[in-house]
Amino acid sequence: MKPVISIGAQDFTYIRSHHYFYIDKTSFIKEWWEYGDAVTLLTRPRRFGKTLNLSMMEAFFSNQIAGRGEMFEGLSIWNEEAYRRLQGTWPVLFLSFAGMKGDTYETAREGIVQIIIDIYAKYRFLMDGNALNEQEKEYFDFIKPDMSDAVASMSLHRLAICMNRYYGKKVLIFLDEYDTPLQEAYVYGYWEKLVSFIRSLFNCTFKTNPYMERGLMTGITRISKESIFSDISNLEVVTTTSEKYETAFGFTEEEVAGALEQFGMSEFLEKVRYWYNGFRFGNRRDIYNPWSITKYLDGKKFSTYWMNTSSNKLVGRLIREGTPDIKIAMEDLLAGKEITTMLDEEIVFDQLDESNEAIWSLLLASGYLKVDSIAENEEEEELYQLSLTNFEVKREFRKMIRKWFKNTSVRYNDFIKALLADDIDYMNQYMNQISLQTFSSFDTGRKPSEDAEPERFYHGFVLGLMVDLAGQYRITSNRESGLGRYDVVMEPLNRQGQAVVMEFKIFNPIKEKDLNETVENALQQIEDKKYDTELMARGVAKENIRHYGFAFEGKKILIG
Known part of the structure; x- marks a missing residue:
């Protein structure tokens, strides 16, 4: 009989008690326990079983679920007598930040505070009897929506004290998706404020806490030690490139x-x-x-x-607003090629707007990219060869790029049709409309769009061409041909089709009287630099190559 799949179920006890489809990952319990690390930070991409595995850990260790060994019958951990005796013998604090998504600092802080309030409510029974003194019991009354940062920071530490008093054992602390609110903070611009709050909370919970036996955190990214883990020296970090726990997730x-x-x-x-x-x-x-x-x-x-499964806001923003080099690399990735870069798996969010390496590190940690091989350069620095993870990821990137143009009042594929039909009038109409509506999405975000270089815009535009013309054209940008580097080349896969060479130029009021002259200079550059050379070498006839000059003046565009 086929097992039943419970879509979205992430509670181990629920899945096992209903006999739903489950792939045995209980070897992770033994592996983690026998490594003996004080605090483990384990990073994996979204939807890789992090929440389910932490729920499994709670179900195994928590003394509130003692005597429920039937949940583990038939699973690998239950084959060992020592672990059957270990089940249900530890006090456990299990929290999740997975749902912490807010567009303001106040919303994010309120959400974290509510999680703390809820877990205090769960353990309010600790005040029964004489295990706690009066001061420890009174602390429960400080845990409320308007609690100060100082109280919030110490809250989990103080709860661990109370659990230790009550049970006579130190506490296991599990925190799922620790970095979800931090990624949201970066996207919405309140990073520094939230980092300060969370750094203090984590320090009190995982560093200066003699009542914690061990800690385990999961997340997508390894956020830099300087950001939130500067005081936690006992942290064992396990990323996607680490050999520990290779098969525990996924x-x-x-x-x-x-x-x-x-x-x-x-x-x-x-x-x-x-x-x-x-x-x-x-x-x-x-x-x-x-x-x-x-x-x-x-x-x-x-x-x-x-x-x-969830928003790709951060990834989409970093690629859309990234440098031309980022977009050129995306062209290669979408074409099935590798990119070569140095990486630092410690994500420094403050550098994402400035460092291509930081962006590739984030995409690797998030699962969009995979490591094909690692080599060393002359300085013995590691160089990573990266490619898109699989066909599913490639398909989704194409959908993401299409969405960049989706909200415009004119359809992107109408421009494609006009381009293929050599309808310059409509191409001009379209480009001026779309530049007004989307140009600001492709500049740096730190200066007015009118003053921004158009490279970010037109390289995003090229990615859109790649998506909508996949299967008909090989599209590249900023590559060498003839005596220089062209801006965009569309090479037909059918050698009888029309090829296109595009050159983009910014209006220079000192040298040019108007955009028409800028267009003429762009077209002349295509001729002078012999940008047709590569196309003809690949078998495209000269008469089948069309040239277009794009002239930019702020958000005004002229095509000729």
Whole structure:
């Protein structure tokens, strides 16, 4: 009989008690316990079972779930007598920041405070009897919506004291998705304020807390030590490139093959591999996203499940507003190529607007990119070869790029049709409308759009071309041909089709009288620099190559 899949269920006890589909990850319990690290920060992309695994850890260790060994019967951890005796013997504090998404600091802080209030309510029974003194009991009354930062920072520390008094044992502290509110803080511009609050909370909870036996945090990113972990010297960080816990999160190829067999779908393994395989943790290159696999098993349809699970605001913003180099690299990635870069897995959010390396590090941590290989340069610095993780990720990036133009009053594919039909009048009409509506999305955000260089705009525009003309054209930008570097080349995959070369120029009032002259200079540059050379070398006839000059003056554009 096929197991039933409970879509979205992340509570271990609920899944096991209802006998829903579950792939055994209980070896993580033993692995984590035997490493003995004081505080572990374990990063994995979204929907990789972080919440379910922490729920499993709570169900195994918590003395509030003692005597429920039947939940683990048939799972690997239950094969060892020592661990059967360990189940349900520790006081556990389990919190999750997964739902902490707010567009203001006040909203984010209020959400975290409410989590603290809720967990105090859960353990209010600690005040029964004589285990706590009067001062410790009175502290429960300080935990309220208008509590000060000082009280909030010490709250989990003080609760650990009370649990230690009550149970006579130190506390295990589990925190899920620690970085969700921090990513939101960066996106909405209140990073510094929230970092200060969370740094103090984490320091009191995980560093200066003699009542904690061990701590375990999960998240997507490894946020820089200087930002929030500066005082936590006992932190063991495990990222996607670490060899620890390689198979504890995500499904392996063997597990996916077994699941397909359970559901009578083994013949689709090769296509499942093409769509969803590609994540790499440590030395394991055969990791699948659990959400995509369970959704596929449930619906029996290939689709982009994983990247639809939550907002891609941060990733979209970093690519859309990124430098031309970022967009050129995205062109290569979407074309199935690798990029080579140095990486620092410690994400410094303050540098995301300025550092390409920081952006690639974030995309790797978030699961959009995978490491194909690592080499060293002459200075013995590590260089990472990165590519898009799998077909599902590639499909979703294309959808993301389309959305950049979706909210304009004119349809992007109408411009494509005009371009292919050589309808310059409509091309001009469209580009002037879309530049007014979207130009500010592609500049740096630190100066008026009228003064911004157009490179960010037109490279975003090129990515849009790549998406809508995939299968018909090979589109590249800022590459060498002839005697210089062209701006955009559209090479038809059908050699009988029309090729296009585009040159973008900013109006220079000192040298040019108007945009018409700027257009003429752009067209002349295409001729002088022999930008047709690469196209003709690849078999495109000279008469099948069209030239366009794009002239920019602020948000005004003229095409000729």
